[in-house]
Amino acid sequence: MRHPRSMAIACIVMGSIGVIISALLGIFLAPDVNPSQWRAPEAYRIIFLHVPFAWTSFLAFIVLFIGSLGWYLRRSESSWRLVQTGSDLGLLFGFGVITSGPIWGMAEWGVPWDWADLRLNTFALLTAVALFIVMARRSQFDDDTTRDTIASVGLFGFMLVPITAVATTLYQKRHPGIVIVESENSGLDPVIRTILLSGFISMTFLFVGFVMLSNHLYAEEADLERELKKLDLAEEVS
Amino acid sequence: MSGIYHLALAYSIMIGSLLVYGRWLISRHRSLDKAVASTIEVQTPPPR
Numbered sequence: 001m002r003h004p005r006s007m008a009i010a011c012i013v014m015g016s017i018g019v020i021i022s023a024l025l026g027i028f029l030a031p032d033v034n035p036s037q038w039r040a041p042e043a044y045r046i047i048f049l050h051v052p053f054a055w056t057s058f059l060a061f062i063v064l065f066i067g068s069l070g071w072y073l074r075r076s077e078s079s080w081r082l083v084q085t086g087s088d089l090g091l092l093f094g095f096g097v098i099t100s101g102p103i104w105g106m107a108e109w110g111v112p113w114d115w116a117d118l119r120l121n122t123f124a125l126l127t128a129v130a131l132f133i134v135m136a137r138r139s140q141f142d143d144d145t146t147r148d149t150i151a152s153v154g155l156f157g158f159m160l161v162p163i164t165a166v167a168t169t170l171y172q173k174r175h176p177g178i179v180i181v182e183s184e185n186s187g188l189d190p191v192i193r194t195i196l197l198s199g200f201i202s203m204t205f206l207f208v209g210f211v212m213l214s215n216h217l218y219a220e221e222a223d224l225e226r227e228l229k230k231l232d233l234a235e236e237v238s
Numbered sequence: 239m240s241g242i243y244h245l246a247l248a249y250s251i252m253i254g255s256l257l258v259y260g261r262w263l264i265s266r267h268r269s270l271d272k273a274v275a276s277t278i279e280v281q282t283p284p285p286r
Contacts, residue, residue, distance in 0.1 A: 012260070019253075027245075039241075040241030041241065043242075043248075046244070046248045046249070049252045049253070050248070053252060088259075096252040096255050096256075099252075103244050103248040104244065106244065213267075217263065220270055224273055227277055227281075228277065231280060
């Protein structure tokens with residue numbers, strides 16, 4: 001099992017370097033926006049990490065969904081590991097999005113949150129689902145009943161992903177529209193688009209590395225748990 | 239400062255959260271190695 005661990009670490013190192021480069025490019029290379037049209041023109045650079053974080057959080061929720069579905073269909077340990085990893089990473093990337101977004105909102109809108117905006121609120125709910133799953137896993141006894149409950153919450157949470165993803169197209173209140181897809185409204189500068197794409201590719205490498213390493217650790221921890229139970233049983237018998 | 243402090247705060251939180259998660263994985267990795275080593279020690283029968 002040495003090979004997957006080395007591959008995971010390679011992905012994490014490459015992804016981390018890419019994320020740092022993308023952040024630096026976002027700060028120093030990305031063009032300025034028109035200061036007369038924006039209240040906080042420098043704060044717009046938050047998008048160079050905020051948008052890749054948001055995309056990656058959707059990848060994490062997809063992992064959570066696949067794991068939850070797999071647990072229901074096959075009750076396999078590998079599916080449960082995906083639930084564990086998907087919820088951890090959903091919380092990590094979701095947390096990054098729901099903290100950096102309001103910081104930008106505070107600078108640009110003057111208020112951190114808009115309770116009438118569909119995307120903001122469904123995304124916050126999605127992150128709350130990941131938080132609930134992580135806390136439930138840590139606080140509840142690990143048996144099939146608990147796993148069934150957690151997997152059902154994971155399946156419910158995934159329903160929010162398409163709603164959140166298309167919220168800016170179908171029901172746009174305040175959150176800016178989709179930035180990468182070419183449209184009449186976007187008119188995105190090619191440099192900005194290139195930096196965003198490099199951020200997304202880097203974050204995906206980081207995400208893949210995290211998934212591989214996390215799954216590997218959860219698998220080894222479960223093996224160790226089984227070995228310890230065997231030892232306890234052997235001690236009881238003797 | 240046209241949002242420069244907001245930018246610094248947001249970047250610190252996002253990169254910081256990635257670092258915290260990475261450190262958590264490393265600490266789990268280390269404690270797992272220690273636990274595996276002590277389990278092997280318990281399982282190994284004493285020399286006769």
